[in-house]
Amino acid sequence: MASKRICIVGGVAGGASCAARLRRLDEQAEIILFEKGPFVSFANCGLPYYVGDVIRREENLLVATPDLFRQRFRIEVRLFSEVVGIDRDRRRIRVQDHQTGRNYTETYDALVLSPGAFPVRPPIPGLDLPGVFFVRTIPDSREIRRMIEENRAQRAVVIGGGYIGLEMTENLARRGLDVALVEMQHQLMPLCDPEMVWPLYLVLQEKGVVVRLGAQVDAIEGGVDGQLRVRLRSQDELAAHLVIVAVGVRPEVRLAQEAGLALGPLGGIRVNEKMQTSDPSIWAVGDAVEVFHVVTGQPSLVPLAGPANRQGRLAADAICGRNVRFRGVQGTAVVGVFDQVLAMTGLSEKMLKSLGLWNEPYRCEKIYLHPGHHAGYYPGAETMAMKLIFSKIDGKILGLQVVGKKGAVRRTDVIAMAMQKGGTVFDLEEAELCYAPQFGSAKDPVNLAGMIAANVLRGDVEVVHAEDMDQPPQDVLILDVREPFEYRRGHIPHAVHMPLGTIRERMAELPKDREIWAYCYVGQRSYLAARALRQYGYRAKNLSGGYRTYTLWRQAARPSQETP
Template sequence: MTTESLAMTENSTDEEAPGLRIVVVGAVAAGTSAAAKARRNTEAARITVYERDLDISYSGCGLPYFVGGEVERVDQLTPRDAAWFAERYGVEVRTGHEVVAVDAAARTVTVRDLATGRMFEDGYDELVLATGVRPVTPSIPGVDSPGVFPVRAPSHARAIDTWITERDARRALIIGAGYIGLEMAEQLTLRGLKVTVVEAAGHAMPRMDPDMSARVDAELRKHGVDLRLSTTVTEIRGDHDGVTGADLLGPDGATEHVATDLVIASVGVRPNTELARQAGAELGPTGAVAVDRRQRTTVDHVWAVGDVSESFHAITRDPVWVPLGSTANKTGRIAGDAMTGGTLEHRGILGTSVVRVFDLGVAQTGLTEQQARTAGYDVEVLHNIKPDRPEYLGGRPLVIKAVADRASGRLLGAQAIGASGADKRIDILATAITFGADVADLFHLDLAYSPTYATTKDPVHYTGMALANAIHGRAPLITPAELDRRRSDGEKIQVVDVRSAKDRAKSAVPDSVHIPLADLRTRAAELDPALPTITYCNKGVTGNAGQNVLRNLGFTDVANLSGGNQNYQAHAGLRG
């Protein structure tokens, strides 16, 4: 059952009902957003929020930065407390209260006061489930030892900080190299700990394509992180006083013991669907609660928002589950509006995200190359390497990988990695994807220019130009992976290096012919115009110039190497 085909239920009231009773379960991003929006729409509703923790509306994404010391106090991540919320919105927020049961037929919830153990019932007209997620606890012997921590709530961050301080911890082992794992690796390293990261996948940041996530691997190692890829933790060792180490199983089948003073388990999260299932709400194919575009579940008067609810992809329209704070805030607002007579509807997500990994911003939006191919698209792929601003003002390389549909020319996704500017460019590209932009449209965007912030033709412009030329013009691209695949399949391809001799001496694509661009017109006869031909330079621009020269001289099958030699060498490093 897809999100769009989910049958509409009768949760919302067409007219504002006096004394509408709204109960919200969960008080982080989505729950408080739902309550606040409902209150903005009506003063007649009686709204109660139950939260089993003591903190509300906290920034979970900021927790690693408290552990690392960039955030001085953990209460800076919880700027709104229950008293403030009650005063501002007239909403009763009852922390330390856990909703343990839902009776959808009677429209009641059973609540436990965690301080006293007292149980009581509360009735509702509309029930909002913002129960969020729980950290996945890996099935590893010793995972319940003292000194093993998840990172999900302020209480976890406080416990990690206290453990490090009181025990003068010097070594940390992190299981998982997703968002939280990467942030914790950075912050614990900056705090002075020796950090080992263990990732079962072949690369850190496995949500990205391997040719981009390999750059994240390199950044971690550059800063002294001991990154163990295609590796699992088989046992955590220790005693009643705390962990002392972990046993690892490497990709070659060899085992190794690594000493550590604490373990961070960041292998992922799962939606807390227990109350939703108890209420009779259907789950979607992702395992999260299925909802329609107004966040209504399949049960009358029961809504699901935030990380517990399923969303749908803005491109494929398929159900997806990407637990991000930005999406949680949106879905909470939509439900709060809908149940009080508003017209907001969810428009889907692209999974847009950004994370800092030491000196790099790592961002992505939309479909990766792998996802686009799996979805059935015939894709054009560009690796664009440009400075984020002019080099005379300190510009540094920004790598953008963009994926487009050859049939329609539509931009499908992008990934960006660089010391600065990755967030700005990925936001522009996410906006373009949201509104169905053709890659040719990117060149025409009227973007802000100043040499302190950007180049006259922004990396976004270059991305659009190169993809448009590849799809609509005469300048097809080929990725390093595709070049190697075709060669390994036995295809005879001539590869032409159009760089200077000085650049070629540093590194080159194997089995390539060196003809500098200035000599290409006069030496073109040395090449076979009947063979598939690949031109390349350092990053791609001069390679495109060589491509145009050969096409104008009658070569019919000429592609430019995406991202040039720099990208090829990164790809070669990926292969090991």
């Protein structure tokens, strides 16, 4: 069999993993990887931590070098080599060597595009001023470090409260800078639900970060004292020695578009389940492509390293004739901010509603719980907040968000795997997981989430939510079943107080002609109250997640126009 000539445009996650997999499958293929920058495969996700000096040596960010590709895989890597055009009819690419200025062509039997994404440049005057950075490459992070170490930068403004914005905020603060974080939305992590990200806001405030929610940047201006001024629409100004712009990324599709390859409805490169583009000789992987979302069933852009690696591997399999299929993405991700960790998989309530999927076709429901990350009797247990979203039709899991100091990632990974297998809340209820007191509980938080959701689906309990408590119907009686000292510390307005231990003796005081919404601190005691009341003929419901979730929801739902 004649050997194939395979050209790969772009390294990092998708292109580099594709190249290595190709060699493992085909020892005879000629494989050439073109990278327009100085590094073929580096850890993008590590850049904020290099800025923060958590990762101290730049070389630790390098996943693989051209020498490693040549010696270990017999793959040729050409750095500073930008592919500027594709001649699909002749199966030929045009390459510009940025070191020598030479332009030349190369032929291919198969072409893989892994161009990645580029940072969104919002329409803000002053983005090109010295001291304004987009964090996408090692040279970007290298220059930010220089500003801190050599120029003695003391103040920073971060624009954007997503993954990179939060990680850069944390790392700049850890290096002793005074940091202000500006987010145009009224919450951090805009794709998540507000009440689940509120703990991140609280920890940023605790660490001295100025967080401005609902704030829009009008301009970045230079100052006579060498500092930059970030001017907000409110007319406030924030002084900074450096500004980080992290408002998202867009797929890099110029090369594909100019070659006439089909794009999807979201502007990414359209691929089939084999990562093949509209040209059967060209594949595409990574941040530039649109892929099937397993929850929505619709095309999606998910710029994460994990899916990019898997897509690169799968494209290599397809090129080598294997019958493979990329199953799609569900957006499993995590972000850490100081001692708080937010992990997620699937879709948030906010996203399901914005896509018009909450009521139909899924008929969604949600439950909240606040379990410890390991057995409460073992020292050091930390409380997590969990939100599980599922279908009332069949219990299928649609989304999860977990936030806390410890344990969030493990539970998210377990439930993400259940989702990948089409699992339901009944599967979580029955899941057999590791237990020792320092690692978990006999009823793991995964089991508890499944049990609570299954109770709802079986009709053992009906739930209401924090937003329902904000303006309940006039004929509803709100029942607080906590202890007196808890009630005195704070309670939902107009709540009747009746501790759980007195419910059976005082039940006659409660009306049977009104609906009763019971709550406690996290929802467990009020579940017991609701079960008892229902069995005595009362129409009782339980506040999911209890007063703790209600408090988070109220705080997150009512930030000031520009939170100081």
